[in-house]
Amino acid sequence: MDHENRSLAELSEPNTSAGAWGLRYPGLVMGNGGKNEVKEFTGMWALQPDADLVALTDTLSREIPVWGGPGxxxxxxxxxxxxxRTARWFVARTQDFGGYTLFFISQFDGTLEKYxxxxxxxxxxNLTKIWGQCVGCPTGPDxxxxxxxxxxxxxxxxxxxCYDVAPxxxxxxxxxxxxxxxxTLKFQRAVAxxxxxxxxxxDAFFHELAQPYEPVLSGAMIDTDVAHQWQYEDVAERLSK
Known part of the structure; x- marks a missing residue:
């Protein structure tokens, strides 16, 4: 890990301005010279001993996100x-917090600050239903x-x-x-x-091309039974075999 003889303190030095959100790092930036770049964020927070993972998954699978509007x-x-572009939540045990830890990973267009x-x-x-399950998260009335x-x-x-197929x-x-x-497929079939x-x-083909596109619906897979199936508890045992 320390092959360049750098201390952990040196490795943890900020390499970007704190910005409006007090971020220590800009995150990895993926791009290959095009007009777009993809950023990423990864974080970890200690879960409370009585964390309600059912409420957490319900928030993602059933609750109405306020920015989307009703329905x-x-x-x-x-x-x-x-x-x-992608987001992932998972839970694991870590020695850092002496118990279970919530991890969140996301990749997105735009800057980390804008994100x-x-x-x-x-x-x-909605934020409280997820991160409110973590130690130290502000949850009071104020x-x-x-x-x-x-x-x-x-x-x-x-x-x-980190990897992105087309940053x-x-x-x-x-x-x-x-x-x-x-x-174009529709036009080709009509000509054929x-x-x-x-x-x-x-003329009809070019008219259609000029029309606004319909967004491709994203997908979300949420394991609502995660609170009952701790698939990672025996990882150390399985690796030692």
């Missing part, structure tokens, strides 16, 4: 943000969504490696490419049939 699921509302600005849109109630997001930011840890393409560009592909006037078909 929106977690996936639908997250799609509307046009920002988050946390948007995080406030989750609202105090606590605000910003207070909770500042707490989340303080849990940031460094990521050793130079923004989510909007990916949606547009999928939209044009479907419209030979029905109607070709000039009219070409």
């Amino acid at each position: 929106k699921t977690f996936s639908e509302a997250t799609t509307m943000l046009g920002l988050i 946390f600005d948007d995080f406030v849109l989750n609202g105090k109630e 606590a605000t969504a910003r207070d909770i997001v500042e707490y989340i930011a303080r849990g940031q840890i460094k990521t050793l490696a 130079s393409l923004s989510i909007g560009q990916i949606y547009k490419a999928a939209d044009w592909y479907e419209k 049939k030979g029905d109607g006037n070709l000039d009219d078909a070409v």
Whole structure:
């Protein structure tokens, strides 16, 4: 680990400005010279001994996210943000906190600071249902969504490696490419049939290309039985075999 003879203290020195959210690191930045870059955030927080993981998963699977409006699921509302590429929550035991720890990993377009600005849109109630299960999270009547997001930011840890299939393409560009592909297929099939006037078909095709694209609905898989199936408790035992 210390092959360059650097101390842990040196390795933990901030390499970016603290910014509005007190972040220690900018996170890994993925890009290959295109118009877009992908950022990542990873954090960890000690879970309370009586943490309610059922309430946590219910928040993600059933609660109405406030930024999406009435009737929106977690996936639908997250799609509307046009920002988050992937996100993951999981729980593990760590020696750092002497018990169970909540981990959160996310990849997104835009800056890390803007990402946390948007995080406030989750609202105090929804943020509390997740991070309120953690030790030290502000949950009193005077606590605000910003207070909770500042707490989340303080849990940031460094990521050793990260991968994104197309970091130079923004989510909007990916949606547009999928939209044009479907419209081009439709045009090709119409031409192949030979029905109607070709000039009219070409005009209709270009008209369709100019229309706004429909976002591709994101997906969310949530293990609502996680509180009863601790799949990682025997990992050390399995690795020692």
